[in-house]
Amino acid sequence: MCSDTVIKVNNLGKCYHVYDEPSHRLFQFFHRNKKLYHEFWAVKDISFDVKAGETVGILGRNGGGKSTLLQLVCGTLNPTQGSIDTVGSIAALLELGSGMNPTFTGLENIVILSEIMGISKDHFEEILPRIIEFADIGEFINQPVKTYSSGMAVRLAFAVSVAREPNILVVDEALSVGDEAFRRKCFARIEKLRENGTTLLFVSHADSLVTQICDRALLLDGGELLQDGVPADVVRSYHRVLFSLPSKRQEIREAIKSGEFVSTVKESSKEEAQKQRHSESLELETYLDDFVSKSIVSYPVRGAEIVDPYLRNKKGKRVNQLVAFEEYEYTYKVKFTKDAAGVQFGMLIKDITGAQVGGSVIPGFNEDRLEAKTGEVFEVVFNFKCPLNPGTYFLNAGVQGLIDEDSENPYLHRLLDVVMFKVHSNGLDNGTGFVNVCPSATTKKL
Template identity: 35%
Template sequence: MTVLSVSHLSKCYANYASSLERFAGWFGAPVKPIEEFWPVKDVSFSVTAGEALGLIGQNGAGKSTLLKMITGTVRPTEGAAQVVGRISAILELGLGFNPEFTGRQNAFHAGGLMGLSQSRLAELMPHIEDFAEIGEFFDRPLRTYSSGMHARLAFALATADRPEVLIVDEVLSVGDSYFQHKSFDRIRSFKAAGTAIILVTHAMGDVRTLCDRVILLDKGHVLKDGPPDEVIDYYNALIAAKENEKLTVEQRREKDQWLYTRSGNKAVMVESIELTDSGSGASVKTALSGQSLTIRARITAKEAVPELVVGFMLKDRAGHVVWGTNTWHTNQVLSKLEPGDKVECRLRLSCALGPGSYGLSIALHTGDVHIDSNFDWIENVEVFDVINSTDPFFIGTSRLEHAFEIVR
């Protein structure tokens, strides 16, 4: 069932030559503004019950304006947003809170603004206090709170009564690790119970973990709407592309459904990459857990570059990063490559992975991250399976050396 429907939603902020012209425009007079700014333009999507949607994009992409129109705190210029049931949102830290009120008073006050009755809030108050875990500060003025305590109170209030739609906008990033885990457990339980989730964050790991679908906003428009791995990989490549106008982005799905994303300015390129057994040198498509593997990458410089850093990264089937490093961090940066120079980079590693499918990515760049002078960056250039045929059964993506000791 669709619980949120956004149809051609747009917001325009206009500047007029005078306040009188602005006032006349409110009443439908044909007054043309001298300047218009559209932070959101013609955005449409829908969210079903139990679906988690990630909303990502760089600062200024229009995410916050879009959320404010969905929740009704900002009136759209065009289009409409329809919600079936109650919507609860944490858009800004302490939004609707009074710094002179105590946490308890703010919960009653802000909860009333959310549409909850005072009797219902009184019923929920012990649960809000228990979940926030701020102790005696719950009855102290909000001005004495840290940002983390603000986040605890705001989240505890917004999720005290399960809504049909829950919007979380970046606020959890200020909380401590314990509360972040606790909050995401509650979000997952709401999702399982049928609440639609809209998560706005720059933490792509959280998006991959929680979301079923991701929308990428850029300059107020929907640039991409699809599976998390596809949209996030495209977003990462887009960020790098904005650093260099010569950079290109290519994305496609292979027949095995792994997403292949390649970007770079092509000053240095990967010619071939192969995963092999370290002992025999044979190509590997299915590795044994614990096997010694070697990644061989052949690289050619197309232009003169002052330095080259080679990086590798492993992801699991869900797109979560399992491991990664590069030659910047191992102090093995190559310098002064000339056009036509060829390099073979070999990385030997123990396959300390659990059974499953994994994607190997490679990046050629300068500096410690690929955003600096991105030459060639390929997500999921190689996909391989790992099986366990020798060790006792275990779960997870990591094969940890272990030994039980039983004392009676």
């Protein structure tokens, strides 16, 4: 193993025996010459190296082998084949509450976990106050862990894991629970560890986070390593697998393994990778055929019909994978089947919970509305510079007008959740919430 390599995985595999009937497990014990099970490879033939100070993200669908791989690296599982070599101490935050005894108090679990991690008694007495302060669970530190919420359990486990500075930190999606303030506190601590040279290996479904902070990314699917490379490339491949039709999935997997979707960006140093993140993020701007809304609601057509709503970039290319702060157009056509007065077109952006993020109408509220005749077709275009933070969003489209003075319904046609799109980080943003307000900020020491 090279001097700067801290994790070396070679031809790694973990196989489980799956029995159709519980009794077959007992029969197998007495009939060794018969095979009463079928093999399930959680991970198979995986090889990669991780250098000191490198941050590597692992992406993949549920059941792809990500958690199994991390457990193998940490030594909590034994491999069926292959080898794993690590250098230095490892701190792991795997399954929720992993390693903690639910009947013991938080303080008692801190003692046990510290002993498992090999922390000396003198060092433990030094770091104990920091652990309690970081966990910030108050009087619950003296209560059994079984009385904790999921967020409190993670607080305690994370506080112990990062109390000392490990050579390698392994995190398996545990930070997806808990309040945002504590999650931010955790990532601040992780960033500090990275600055001090800690190697980070973590699983996350937050692909924007992988693009932002990782030097490399791995894509696992079906227990296989499909891709190891630049985060932007791996995220794009992850989306292709995630949103592919089952009938096309194997074809896409093979294309990814062959390198068909890899960009021309060459492997670079950590500093060069940071400089390239913005340009790499632009490669995420694309259209995925299978990334479509499954919650479309179409209201009755009452004199006008909205046709073909979609997003396009400034080159006129149809997209549903956007990059923050790039320019886009949301467009659709409206066919009028009746004369209408006071016509107004609208759009609305929502997040995955249905919360309204923002919208617009044309003509504006202080402008004269339009007249439309039967048979006329209008093209509606909303131009915008995407201010949204990374995440998945949905678009509505609507047209209002009067075709009957007695009607109380102003909508001639309305489509809800008609376009689904995903916003990726541009590699430079630092916003929170839905919208990045881009404040002009300065600091000075007083």
